[in-house]
Amino acid sequence: MNCFKILPVWLVMPIAGTFAQTIDTTRSETPTLTVSGYVEAYYAHDFTAPKATQERPGFLYNHKRNREVNINLAFIKAAYSNDRVRANLALQAGTYAQYNYAAEQDLVKHIFEANAGVKLSRNHDLWLDAGIFSSHIGFESAISKDCWTLTRSLLAENSPYYLAGAKLTHNTPNGKWTLLGSVLNGWQRIAKLPGYSGPSISTQIQFKPSAKLTLNWSTFIGSDRPDSLKQGRFFNNLYAIINPSSKVGVILGFDIGSDRKPIVDGQRIGSGSYVWYAPVIIARFATAEKSYLAGRIEYYNDKNGVIIGTGSPNGFQTFGYSLNYDYFILPNALFRVEGKVYSSKDAIFETDNGLRKTNTSLTTSLAISF
Template sequence: MKQFLVSAALLGITGLHAVAQDATQPKVPLDGIETNWQNGNDRRDSVPFQTKYFTPILMMDLNYTHSFNSPNDNTVVGSTALARNNEVELSQLSLGGEFNYNNARAKVLLQFGTRSVVVPRNDLSPYRGQYKLADVYRYLSEAYVGYHINKWYGINIDAGLFMSYIGLNSYYQVENWEYQASYTSDNTPWFFNGVRIQIFPSKTLKIEPWIINGWQSYGKFNSMPGFGANITWNPTSNFKILTNDYYGTDAAGLPDRKRFHSDNSLMVRYYNRPKSKGISKMAFSLTGDVGFEKGGGVNGFSADSAKGPAQYFASGMIYNRIWFYKNKFAWTVGGGIMNNPGRYLVLYPTGQASPLPNPVDPTKTEGLYPFSANPGDQFKAWDCSTNLDWMPNQSLLFRIEYVHRHANVPYFAGPGGVTSPNGYTTTPLPADWRPDLVKSEDRIVLALLFRL
């Protein structure tokens, strides 16, 4: 019986693959459509250990990154992919699998490494109530259970913790064209906690409603849940377009402040000669996001003397990728821009520059000199990057990447770091010490990415 590798980004579940089909379920989404070239998607064309009931998953992400700012505490600021400079870092070890039995379905994917700390720290919802949700969920990247309905090309109803794909990029670096994501991806959610329904009315179309706790939040900030949906259309092997849209209340203690966000991407493969020893494939991805918060002291896209300052998010990113020598090598170049007045989606700097609540006393900020994120505070940034990949087989990828990032305000870690004068958390802080934040950074990333 023939097996099909189904697009992870289209299904919204990284690594999900259709099991062998029988006469009672002959319809498979994306049957015959190539998706393994797409940014944010599984690049493999086969699954080595797939069985009828279980597909194991193992992914490893190791990196060594050098910042030319050389912060004394080796801390990376403003990234969910990177945590430590000038050190070999296990960013992520993902281990688990997918289960299928009589239309019942489940997925469990554990996560270990620095991302299990870096990503949960950006969610402040655990400070509402008890039980330390950030610790409870920290070592899970995906964990859900659901049921498949044999209607049209399939309907999946899932509840649990799953990936968002807002901002195009996958949470798993082995699926992305670039390592350090542009602001559009890095400042939008990597996960959702709630319920989703994946509806495939045709082979090339997915409609996916969500009822979730909130915007990358383990819990809820207020009484209203978050609502959203994804619509993806992948009509050919060379074209894909999608939109993700979200509405919720995600400001702690401010139920009148509503958030809307629209994320939109286009991917086009404009050249394909897979057997060529020269250029074998070329493609680009284009993403544009727009959103705002309104109410509770802020006023969306325009300032108002009575309603408050403007608070919105506008960003875009574009990448072009060229594959060489039968797709064994690839070169990617791209970048993006972001404008976020109010800084409500900015990744807060770490260490003494962090405005996150103190884990011992949530009424106080963790850092003594926090990065301001008040209504009206401006934040404009841009970035560019280029990398070269070597892919000796479909499970292993070696990457070297150069990244430049810039902001209109001091934001990135400078030579003095963001921890203490000598970089250690145990060092008492002199009265005249401040976090050393600068407006730009240049770095080189070396990454080893594995997937089985």
């Protein structure tokens, strides 16, 4: 889910510091052990929320705490690789882990990534990986510095950030195609949902005809409900990343998912499915060698409350608008500030004087990678 860079070359090079250690020189490729880290501190001020409220709205999981300086995500990662095997272990802390992993067992809440992989072919780039890994669904991740906007889009906040299971990944020799198939424990779940027996399946097809264009289609087939409800889920994530020049880029994203209507007291409550969808467009412009602007317009329609429940007559039907400014203080130190407005069809946002249809916030962050 990492974002595609549009900055000058020196800015888009990996900025996490690494070191290598020779383990066994008899192999065809020298094994490496790489250690890297990331810390993102932030301050979010929600102008709409009641003064006593210390949390942003319930459908947000990043930069969640309100009117206080906090850590969104901090992790330390060790990665081992040689020509046929690879493994990653990253331990995390911060409010992202606090809220996004709330349903997981305490033992795994601090695992950002833990997986092992083996290359199945000497002649082809074909890997089998198993464990806990970052989701391939979507163009955004929890690592803010890798994304075009400081905060995440509505569609990213409400689709998987991480997955647990096993995946098979193949990259073609020309580097233009990536094909992925996976068997998962569920919709962003390390432990299976109680009452759900079957595995879930996810796929990805990504095509990069050139450095100026990336096309992606990812799917999820399974459920996030107990077997007794018989609510199968089919979800699609599509996006295009367009970079016509080194200074300008555009992301076009679209999510659409459906949950079959449930069975209650032995009877299905109706034919068809509950559908939700979310389009987004993000434009980014490099204003100087070390700075850039990004704007976002998005919409999320979940009138049946499948993903975001509101209890309001029209469910969650919300537009979002944001503008952010980013400045690289150093190649591995990024300062960001973003203003954002949500506008909903129903009055769903809490204030000191009841509910209102709009929400306004300002977020700043400082991210350091090493």
